[in-house]
Amino acid sequence: MLEKGFKYLIYEARTNFTYELFAEFLKCGTKGMCITTTIPKKLEKEYGLKNTDIVWITDMEGVENALDPKSLNKEIMAKLKQFSDQNTDCIILIDDLGYLILENGYTEVNKFLDKLSQCTTRAKCTLMVPINPDSVTKEISDALVKKFDQVKDVRNYILTGNKIECPECGAMWRTNVDSCDICGYQFSAETQKPALTTEEKSIPRREAKVSGKLRVKPPEEDERKEAPPPPPLPPPSAYDFENRPSDDSWFNRGVALEKMGKSEQAVECFDKALENNPNDSWAWFNKGVSLHRMGLLGEALYCYDKALTYNPNDPDLLSNKGIALRTLGRADEALQCYKKALSINPADSGIWSNMGVTYRVMGMNDAALDAYNKALTIDPYDVGVWLNKAAALQSQGKFDEAIVCYEEVLRINPYHPVALRNKEFAMSRTLRS
Numbered sequence: 001m002l003e004k005g006f007k008y009l010i011y012e013a014r015t016n017f018t019y020e021l022f023a024e025f026l027k028c029g030t031k032g033m034c035i036t037t038t039i040p041k042k043l044e045k046e047y048g049l050k051n052t053d054i055v056w057i058t059d060m061e062g063v064e065n066a067l068d069p070k071s072l073n074k075e076i077m078a079k080l081k082q083f084s085d086q087n088t089d090c091i092i093l094i095d096d097l098g099y100l101i102l103e104n105g106y107t108e109v110n111k112f113l114d115k116l117s118q119c120t121t122r123a124k125c126t127l128m129v130p131i132n133p134d135s136v137t138k139e140i141s142d143a144l145v146k147k148f149d150q151v152k153d154v155r156n157y158i159l160t161g162n163k164i165e166c167p168e169c170g171a172m173w174r175t176n177v178d179s180c181d182i183c184g185y186q187f188s189a190e191t192q193k194p195a196l197t198t199e200e201k202s203i204p205r206r207e208a209k210v211s212g213k214l215r216v217k218p219p220e221e222d223e224r225k226e227a228p229p230p231p232p233l234p235p236p237s238a239y240d241f242e243n244r245p246s247d248d249s250w251f252n253r254g255v256a257l258e259k260m261g262k263s264e265q266a267v268e269c270f271d272k273a274l275e276n277n278p279n280d281s282w283a284w285f286n287k288g289v290s291l292h293r294m295g296l297l298g299e300a301l302y303c304y305d306k307a308l309t310y311n312p313n314d315p316d317l318l319s320n321k322g323i324a325l326r327t328l329g330r331a332d333e334a335l336q337c338y339k340k341a342l343s344i345n346p347a348d349s350g351i352w353s354n355m356g357v358t359y360r361v362m363g364m365n366d367a368a369l370d371a372y373n374k375a376l377t378i379d380p381y382d383v384g385v386w387l388n389k390a391a392a393l394q395s396q397g398k399f400d401e402a403i404v405c406y407e408e409v410l411r412i413n414p415y416h417p418v419a420l421r422n423k424e425f426a427m428s429r430t431l432r433s
Contacts, residue, residue, distance in 0.1 A: 002152070004030075004089065007120060007127040009148040014261050015095055017154045018130040022093045023047045025126070031087045035076060036095040037069075037262065055079055057096070059103070069103040072112050080116060084123040091126040092116075097144075098135040098260040102253070106140050113147045135260045250276070251283055254290075263290040281310035285317055297324045315341040319351045326358045334358045349378035353385045360392055368392050383409050387418060390426075399426040 002008060002021060010018050026032050032052040036043065040054040056066045057076065067075050080092065094100075094116075101109050120127045129148070133141045145151055254269030270287035274280060288303030304321040311317065322337035338355040342348070356371035372389040375382065390405035406423035409416050 002126065002128070004091075004126050005124050006149040007117065007147070008129065009144055009151045010128060010130040011133050011151065011153040012130045013132045013134075015130045018093065018095075018128055019043070019047045019049075022091065022128060023049055025091045026051045030089065030091050030126075032091045032093065033080065033083045034093045034095065035080070036093075037099055037265070038095065053083060057100075069100055072100060072104050072108055073115070077112060077115055081119050084119040084125050087125075088123050089125070090123060091128065092120065094127070094129045096260070096262070097129055097131045099257070099262060099265070101136060101140065102256060102260075106143070110143070110147075113144075117147065132260060135256070251280070251286075254283075254286060258286065258290050258293075263293045266290040267294075279310055281307045281314075284310075285314075285320075288320065292320065292324060297328055300324050301328070313344055315345040315348060315351065318344075319348070319354055322351075322354055322358070326354075326361060331358050331362050335362075347378055349375040349382055349385065352378070353382070353388065356385075356388055356392070360388075360395075365392050365396055380408075381412055383412055383416065383419075386412075387422075390422065394422075394426060399430045402426045403430070 002025075012018055022032065022034065026049060029051070032049075034043070034049070034052055034054045035057060036054065037057055040056050043049055043054060055076070056063070057069045058066050059069055060066075067079070069076075084090065084092070097109070100112075104112075116127065119125070127148075131144070136144075250269045250272035254266045254273065257263075257269060258266040267287055267290045270283050270290065273283045274287070277283065284303050284307035288300045288307065291297075291303060292300035301321065301324045304317055304324065307317050308314070308321070318337045318341035322334040322341070325331070325337060326334035335355065335358055338351055338358065341351050342355070345351070352371050352375035356368040356375065359365070359368035359371060369389060369392050372385050372392065375385045376389070379385070386405045386409045390402040390409075393399075393402040393405065403423055403426050406419045406426065409419035410423070413419070
């Protein structure tokens with residue numbers, strides 16, 4: 001997919017695909033260096049990285065063999081220059097560029113990229129820089145494009161091969177990974193099968209995103225007591241790294257980091273925000289979201305409960321709490337959360353979908369189908385709900401009706417891999433009957 005010797009800006013929400021490409025270069029004997037905020041041992045385990053130097057950047061004190069992100073144009077640049085001087089036809093991966101912009105500002109990152117470009121050109125080095133374009137302003141995104149030879153958008157690529165697909169969130173992992181780092185799902189021995197290879201592969205259970213709504217505070221926040229729930233917030237705009245407000249900076253920084261997928265660092269920021277205002281329900285909510293994504297469900301549940309003490313009638317909070325409870329095996333309590341959330345906002349298709357997932361876990365297929373149908377009445381274009389409904393129908397042996405659901409998915413997305421695969425499987429079962 002990538003030719004050697006070019007500088008690539010890679011659009012990706014989370015850097016799984018980029019690391020796979022990086023690992024393929026290394027397998028061919030190319031010497032590599034990776035600059036990352038991820039713990040090196042985790043990367044080595046997850047992607048089998050060999051023949052590479054991994055430089056860990058973190059602002060935590062006392063970490064051995066790690067560099068401060070604010071030393072971007074000093075120690076970090078010196079490491080990269082030394083590596084490129086000593087290795088021709090090499091490959092360099094700069095992960096977490098959004099985090100470096102957050103720590104240093106775009107002006108310093110711009111200088112860094114100019115210096116790096118000179119080094120890589122001399123060494124005929126391949127440069128890979130992944131970034132989520134939604135995590136920076138449009139001005140910064142447009143400026144970055146001019147720094148690279150090519151832009152590759154891999155956000156819609158699907159990893160296949162010796163991989164397993166998390167049945168909770170759909171993330172792809174190597175078969176030697178014990179749990180999903182995104183949603184915390186624990187893989188069992190039965191789950192450890194290559195993804196997208198057999199028709200018996202189970203259909204992912206799609207719940208509404210655990211957070212879907214990171215909250216960005218308005219300039220003034222009204223007290224809402226016994227008031228009707230506010231309308232859903234619009235998606236947060238890209239974070240302006242160059243113009244952080246002087247107030248609420250820890251909260252805003254946490255939101256920006258979570259949008260970049262840096263949940264651990266986001267939690268640290270929300271903790272700082274809560275030191276200043278321990279009654280901040282939005283900070284408790286967002287901290288719970290980050291912990292939930294890290295798989296720390298017990299801690300996430302504590303945060304959701306804290307937020308609910310200040311805002312007990314928030315349907316999003318109740319829905320997230322329900323997802324955590326269901327994952328912990330407390331399905332009855334999860335149902336109570338969803339029912340209360342729907343009594344406040346019955347027009348939320350995601351909550352109906354979550355309730356359907358919980359009913360299925362409890363073996364109540366008819367109730368699950370009823371919940372999915374209500375979700376689809378509200379949002380008929382929700383692919384995840386159509387797949388969930390198809391799974392429930394298949395479990396009852398209703399393959400013809402399941403095929404109709406898959407056809408609805410393919411009408412929305414003609415190349416959806418799960419729908420294509422499982423429609424073929426359902427059709428094979430109808431032919432046998």
